[in-house]
Amino acid sequence: MEALNRSDIESFDRNMAEARCITAVVHTHPDGDAIGSGTALLGYLSAHGKDAVLILPDRYPAALEFLIGGEMEKRVIVAEDSMAEAERRLRSSDLIICLDFNSFSRAGDLEECLSSVQSGKILIDHHLNPDRKCFSLCFTETETSSTAELLYHILMEMPDIRHDAGRLPAITATALMTGMTTDTNNFANSVFPTTLAMASSLLGAGVDRDFILDNIFNSYKESRIRLMGYLLDRCLHITDDGVAYMILEKNAISKFGIQDGDTEGFVNIPLAIGRVRMSIFLKQDKDRFRVSVRSKKGTSANLCAAEFFNGGGHELASGGKLMIPDDVADAAEAAAYIERVTRIFFNR
Numbered sequence: 001m002e003a004l005n006r007s008d009i010e011s012f013d014r015n016m017a018e019a020r021c022i023t024a025v026v027h028t029h030p031d032g033d034a035i036g037s038g039t040a041l042l043g044y045l046s047a048h049g050k051d052a053v054l055i056l057p058d059r060y061p062a063a064l065e066f067l068i069g070g071e072m073e074k075r076v077i078v079a080e081d082s083m084a085e086a087e088r089r090l091r092s093s094d095l096i097i098c099l100d101f102n103s104f105s106r107a108g109d110l111e112e113c114l115s116s117v118q119s120g121k122i123l124i125d126h127h128l129n130p131d132r133k134c135f136s137l138c139f140t141e142t143e144t145s146s147t148a149e150l151l152y153h154i155l156m157e158m159p160d161i162r163h164d165a166g167r168l169p170a171i172t173a174t175a176l177m178t179g180m181t182t183d184t185n186n187f188a189n190s191v192f193p194t195t196l197a198m199a200s201s202l203l204g205a206g207v208d209r210d211f212i213l214d215n216i217f218n219s220y221k222e223s224r225i226r227l228m229g230y231l232l233d234r235c236l237h238i239t240d241d242g243v244a245y246m247i248l249e250k251n252a253i254s255k256f257g258i259q260d261g262d263t264e265g266f267v268n269i270p271l272a273i274g275r276v277r278m279s280i281f282l283k284q285d286k287d288r289f290r291v292s293v294r295s296k297k298g299t300s301a302n303l304c305a306a307e308f309f310n311g312g313g314h315e316l317a318s319g320g321k322l323m324i325p326d327d328v329a330d331a332a333e334a335a336a337y338i339e340r341v342t343r344i345f346f347n348r
């Protein structure tokens, strides 16, 4: 990643110092990086005596409860459960810090409120194409593993931290390590020299990586593993172009008792197959499918998601949606849609 701009760092520090009421916001369906960077910042601000709150557009996966439980929970608002409280909080904030998303539309029902409030807004993110005009200060960097890593490098520059991870509040150090670990899928992708340097400093500062790994990778419900087996056996298709896709429909979601977050990472599994170049995972959600796209180097998940799935994100890891009936007439049409558009994508 590029060196952080000194004047940006100074203005970030000044913005935080001058604000009394600071609110962090993350994207819908928050993952480990969103919750990790959000709670890390919350821990840092709280240690500085700030009135700090983290707003999540909707509920978080159970596997991340270890970051949000206890004292922290009082400082988290789930907008899906308390929209009025979330909007009140945003309106009364002196400073809003958006983490791990590139435009307000990724904050779901909070979009309008975020656009209309007049406070200072800071972006810290690692996705492509940030909506810069909406922010008074932007830290965006795609050459980094995660928002957690970017936030780590920013915090290292703060005058009270002075490049010593041991000076970070313990919850901040743990949460930063968690966000980076989930976004790299435990050091499997998007690992940069700076990523390993961060991991090394955090381990040196006493972060318990075994505790984090136990929570994020070894605490799943049995239903997740059984659903994984069902999907791989019954629902995995691979096209002649090497596109693997799985479609999780409503009936299977209720049959297996699946909740948000339970299917996290499923999209990566088919990439282990030699001839697969791209993997697409669809999950039905009311009037739409939520779409995850992953690709191997040389194929752009981002371009495919942007052109055919109303989305985008990173070069090799993107997301989007498929609307019913705008994009596909009904759920049963989704497979044919994927076959058709990926044939176009790979053969022109």
Ligand SMILES: [Mn+2]
Pocket (backbone or CB within 6 Å): 033, 034, 100, 126, 146, 147, 183
């Ligand atoms: Mn991220």
